[in-house]
Amino acid sequence: MEITPFLWFDDQAEEAANYYVSVFDDSSITEVSRYPENTPGPAGSVMTVSFTLKGQEFIALNGGPEFAFTPALSLYVHCRDQDEVDRYWSTLTDGGRSLQCGWVTDRYGVTWQIVPDRLTELINDPDPGRANRAMQAMLQMDKIEIKTLEDAANASD
Secondary structure, eight states: OOOOEEEESSSSSHHHHHHHHHSSSSSEEEEEEOOOTSSSSOSSSSSEEEEETTTEEEEEOOOTTTTTOOOTTTEEEEEESSHHHHHHHHHHTTEEOOOGGEEETTTOOEEEEEEEEHHHHHHHSSHHHHHHHHHHHTTSSSSHHHHHHHHHHSSSS
């Protein structure tokens, strides 16, 4: 069994899918289907776009304005280092907006969490003081800064 995220756009499914595959390496459009005659969309216009991001399959639909994205559902991006955080943050906030704690809503309304793996390590530190200091530092950030987290974790109470 597979689970594929299905993203409902007003009329930007193909544009958004092309944008996302340009943001993430090892990503591609795999199929574009078009509305046939006598269906909800204009005949011949893009209905769905199937694409993969780093091996994860997605389907984007041009479904009309009935539904909108909210941050209640977000896509979590595991980042190896600060360079990856900076790159994804910069790209996804272009035309979008930053949110607290590593979250960003892109130009299409999809919310992403841009999180370095180091954050998870620090907030799960066996020393509760280090973990708490890292957590408190993260709560003050929009974009996650690894050095700031490490400095906070290493500070003494």
